[in-house]
Structure formats: structure tokens, C-alpha cells
Amino acid sequence: xxxxxxxxxxxxxxxxxxxxxxxxxxxxxxxxxxxxxxxxxxxxxxxxxxxxxxxxxxxxxxxxxxxxxxxxxxxxxxxxxxxxxxxxxxxxxxxxxxxxxxxxxxxxxxxxxxx
Amino acid sequence: xxxxxxxxxxxxxxxxxxxxxxxxxxxxxxxxxxxxxxxxxxxxxxxxxxxxxxxxxxxxxxxxxxxxxxxxxxxxxxxxxxxxxxxxxxxxxxxxxxxxxxxxxxxxxxxxxxxxxxxxxxxxxxxxxxxxxxxxxxxxxxxxxxxxxxxxxxxxxxxxxxxxxxxxxxxxxxxxxxxxxxxxxxxxxxxxxxxxxxxxxxxxxxxxxxxxxxxxxxxxxxxxxxxxxxxxxxxxxxxxxxxxxxxxxxxxxxxxxxxxxxxxxxxxxxxxxxxxxxxxxx
Numbered sequence: 001x002x003x004x005x006x007x008x009x010x011x012x013x014x015x016x017x018x019x020x021x022x023x024x025x026x027x028x029x030x031x032x033x034x035x036x037x038x039x040x041x042x043x044x045x046x047x048x049x050x051x052x053x054x055x056x057x058x059x060x061x062x063x064x065x066x067x068x069x070x071x072x073x074x075x076x077x078x079x080x081x082x083x084x085x086x087x088x089x090x091x092x093x094x095x096x097x098x099x100x101x102x103x104x105x106x107x108x109x110x111x112x113x114x115x
Numbered sequence: 116x117x118x119x120x121x122x123x124x125x126x127x128x129x130x131x132x133x134x135x136x137x138x139x140x141x142x143x144x145x146x147x148x149x150x151x152x153x154x155x156x157x158x159x160x161x162x163x164x165x166x167x168x169x170x171x172x173x174x175x176x177x178x179x180x181x182x183x184x185x186x187x188x189x190x191x192x193x194x195x196x197x198x199x200x201x202x203x204x205x206x207x208x209x210x211x212x213x214x215x216x217x218x219x220x221x222x223x224x225x226x227x228x229x230x231x232x233x234x235x236x237x238x239x240x241x242x243x244x245x246x247x248x249x250x251x252x253x254x255x256x257x258x259x260x261x262x263x264x265x266x267x268x269x270x271x272x273x274x275x276x277x278x279x280x281x282x283x284x285x286x287x288x289x290x291x292x293x294x295x296x297x298x299x300x301x302x303x304x305x306x307x308x309x310x311x312x313x314x315x316x317x318x319x320x321x322x323x324x325x326x327x328x329x330x331x332x333x334x335x336x337x338x339x340x341x342x343x344x345x346x347x348x349x350x351x352x353x354x355x356x357x358x359x360x361x362x363x364x365x366x367x368x369x370x371x372x373x374x375x376x377x378x379x380x381x382x383x384x385x386x387x388x389x390x391x392x393x394x395x396x397x
Contacts, residue, residue, distance in 0.1 A: 061349060062244035064237075066329055077331035078241055079345045093345050 020115035027109050036067050036085065041114050042101055043067075043074065045085045053101045053112055054087045060094035074098065130198050132308075137191035138295055139308035141223075144184040145287050147177050148280075157276040160235030164323065179316035182230070187312065189227050189336070192220050196363065200377070205367045213367040215293060221360060222286050224336070229279040231334045233272060236323040242333045243267045243275070245344070252350040332394075339391040359383055 021041065030046075037044040038056065043065060045052040054074075056065050063078035073090065074083040081092025089097050103112035154171050155163045167174040196216070199205060205213045232243040247268065250261045266274055291297050299305075324332075333341050343352045362380050369376065 057244070061248040061344065063241050063331070064244070068329055075329050077329055078245060078333070078341060080330075 020113050022111065022113050024111045025109050027107070030110055038065075038067060042112065043098070044110075045087075047085070051103070051105060051110065052086055053103045053110075054098040055101055055114070057099070058094055059096040059099060060092070065098075127202050129202055129204055130195070133191050133195045133198060134295075135300070135305055135308050136312075137188050137195055138290065138300060139305070140184040140188040140191065140312055141287060141290070143309065143312055144181055144188055145283050147181040147184065148283060150177055151181055152280065155233070155276075157233070157272040160233060160239075160272055164234060164236075176316055179319065179321050180313070182321045183316045183319070184312055185227050185230060189223050192223055196220055200363070200366055200380070203370075203373065206370055208367070210367050212293065214364060215289065217360065217363040219286055219290060219294075220363075222282050226279055226282050226286065228334060228337070229275045232267070232275050233279060234323060235272070237331060238324045238333060241331050242337070243272075245333065245341075249344075249349045249353050252348070253353065254350075338394045339387040339389075342390040342394040 023039065023042065025037075025044070033044065033046050035046055037046075041056050043054045043056050045054075057063070058065055058076040058078070058081055060076065060079055060081055063076050065074050065083070066077055067073075068075045071082075072085060074085065074087075075081070076092065076094065079093050081094035082090040083094075083098050084090060087098035087100060089095065101112050101114060103110055151167060151174075154167045154174065164178070167178055169175075171177070199216070208216070228242070228246070232239045232246075243265070244267070247261055247265045250265065251257045253260065262269075264274060264278060291300070332338060340352055340356055343355065347355075359380075362376060362383060365376050366373065
């Protein structure tokens with residue numbers, strides 16, 4: 001009977017999962033972004049008229065990624081994984097591309113959800 | 116003076132000043148921590164810390180004292196452990212007693228590490244993210260252990276903060292109940308350890324690291340692990356970090372293998388400090 005309680009407790013923890021974070025960037029804010037914007041939890045890259053939005057967490061161990069303007073790379077400051085501005089893995093221990101975040105772009109601005 | 120424990124083994128006397136310094140700094144750390152906890156709120160960690168440094172009377176000194184004394188306690192406890200192994204003091208102790216001594220080092224390591232996370236500056240946030248993701252790589256137990264001890268992404272710092280407080284009292288109670296006699300420790304001729312430690316934080320500033328840019332450094336004692344994580348899978352690094360616990364414990368279970376185990380320990384430390392050195396080199 002004790003084993004039956006394992007999935008119960010395992011799933012109980014999901015009750016404490018925080019609500020997804022909703023972020024909205026207005027048209028004005030978007031126009032001020034030249035190439036890259038580092039939000040607290042996300043990275044927004046503007047390539048011409050196209051937008052790419054990624055989680056700011058490194059896929060290796062979750063460090064907050066930063067931007068190297070000299071090399072135009074997205075860099076993990078902890079273990080030195082590197083990614084292109086379109087989120088592709090270049091080198092380092094991460095071995096995976098950046099996690100893209102779903103977003104919606106309309107005439108008012110850009111909204112995204114981080115869960 | 117009656118010390119209550121045979122302080123001499125065939126290999127020589129134990130370095131008592133190390134043990135007294137470790138215990139004294141632990142006491143100072145816990146007491147300064149009590150006063151800091153009145154002003155620290157885990158749901159506003161960095162703000163609380165900045166308020167402590169800026170507005171709380173003697174807050175900056177208290178925080179520096181807490182930080183400094185914890186570091187001294189950790190280093191001296193580790194050296195005390197090595198000294199006990201070198202002079203085979205574990206032979207004079209029972210298996211359970213030795214287990215608790217080794218365990219106390221790991222608890223202090225955990226407390227010091229959670230202290231770094233609770234700073235919530237960039238070093239703290241990164242350290243928190245790394246440890247959470249490392250534990251999650253553990254098969255079967257990883258998720259549950261993370262939920263119990265960290266779960267920073269889900270619940271913030273509440274669990275880390277409470278473990279930090281609870282384990283500090285658990286450790287100090289355990290040490291004074293099972294390891295050190297309070298009467299001997301709080302005698303007048305031991306007060307010099309307190310007086311030596313108390314003024315030092317006036318002369319050094321232990322600053323926060325709000326932004327480290329393209330290269331971030333974690334707590335100094337985990338720099339080796341940080342470097343290892345660049346090359347090895349997090350699970351292997353995690354198991355490697357735990358393996359020193361097994362080495363320390365093995366001394367009392369296999370006393371005849373002292374030389375082999377000492378060899379393993381030296382090799383372990385050599386590799387770990389090698390990676391630490393490597394981190395600063397490149």
C-alpha cells in the first residue's frame with residue numbers, strides 16, 4: 001500500500017508549481033530594441049522583421065545567459081556554453097539549442113508566457 | 116585540565132587550536148545569523164540584504180562577521196578532519212561518532228552553500244540554479260530531493276532558508292551534545308578565539324557580486340566542481356562530490372587500509388584543487 005502513495009506524493013508537488021509568467025512588450029518597447037534584449041527570464045532577438053524568443057536559462061544547468069557583443073554570441077557565464085543569436089548551439093557542455101518560448105506578435109506588441 | 120578524551124594517539128597530538136577555532140567561529144556564525152535573520156526575508160532576499168548593509172545598525176559588520184566566521188568554521192573543520200585522519204584519531208572513536216563528525220562537515224558545507232544562495236546576488240542565483248539542476252539529474256531520487264531541499268524555481272528561497280536555519284541549530288546542538296564539552300569550551304582561556312575573530316570583519320569587505328558579466332564564479336569551495344561541469348555530465352560530478360564522504364567514512368570501517376584510503380584522499384584533493392586552479396588559469 002505504501003508504494004501506492006508514491007505517485008500521489010509525486011504529483012502533489014505539482015500543486016505548488018507557480019503560475020506561468022505572462023510578459024507583454026508594447027510596440028514602442030519593441031521598436032527600441034536594436035538586436036537583442038535580455039529580459040529577466042527571456043532573450044528576445046530581432047533579426048530584420050523576425051523575432052526569436054528564448055528562455056534565458058542555459059539548457060545545461062540553468063544559469064542565466066548573457067550576451068557577448070564582440071563575438072555576437074549568447075554565452076553561459078557559468079560553464080561557457082555558446083549559442084548563436086538564433087539559439088543554435090555552438091560549443092560548450094550544453095550540447096543543445098536554446099529553448100524557444102511561444103509568443104504572439106500583433107499590432108499592440110508582443111506577448112509571451114513563461115511556464 | 117581534564118579534557119575528557121584521549122588527546123594523544125600514537126601519531127601525535129591533535130591540533131587543538133584548529134578545533135577550538137572551528138567551534139568558536141561556528142558559535143559566532145550562529146549568533147550573528149540570529150540577529151541577521153530578524154531583518155532577512157526570504158521573499159525579498161536581495162532587498163533584505165541591501166537593507167541590512169545600508170540601514171540596520173551594525174548590519175554591515177554583522178553580515179561580514181556571519182560570512183567570515185562561516186568560512187573560517189568550514190576551513191578549520193575540514194583541516195581538523197584531515198588532522199584527525201592523519202593522526203588516526205578515528206581509531207579512538209566509535210563508528211557512529213566518526214560518522215557524525217564527517218556528517219557535520221557535510222552539513223556545514225551545505226549550510227555555507229545555502230548561505231551563498233540566500234545572498235540572492237548573481238552568484239547566489241546561479242549557484243541555486245546549478246545545484247537544482249544537478250540534483251534533478253539524479254535518477255529516481257532527484258526530483259524528490261530537490262522538492263525537499265531546494266525547489267527554488269517553484270517555491271523561491273523558502274526551503275533553502277529554513278534548511279539553512281534548522282541545520283545550523285542542529286549542527287551546533289549536535290556538536291555540543293556529542294563532541295565538545297560546553298564547560299571546557301566556554302572557559303576563559305578559550306575566549307581569545309572569539310576576540311581574534313570578532314575584529315577581522317572590520318578590516319575586510321565581503322562584497323556582493325550583483326553582475327558578473329560573461330564569466331561568473333560560484334562559491335570558492337565549488338569552483339572545482341564548476342570547472343568539472345564544463346567537461347563531465349552533472350550526475351558524475353554530483354557523485355564525485357559525494358564520494359569524499361565515502362572516503363572519509365571508510366577510514367573507520369577499514370582501518371587496515373589506511374594507506375590506500377589516504378592515497379585516494381590525496382588523489383581526490385589533488386584532482387579537485389587541480390580543477391580549481393584550472394578555473395582561475397583559463
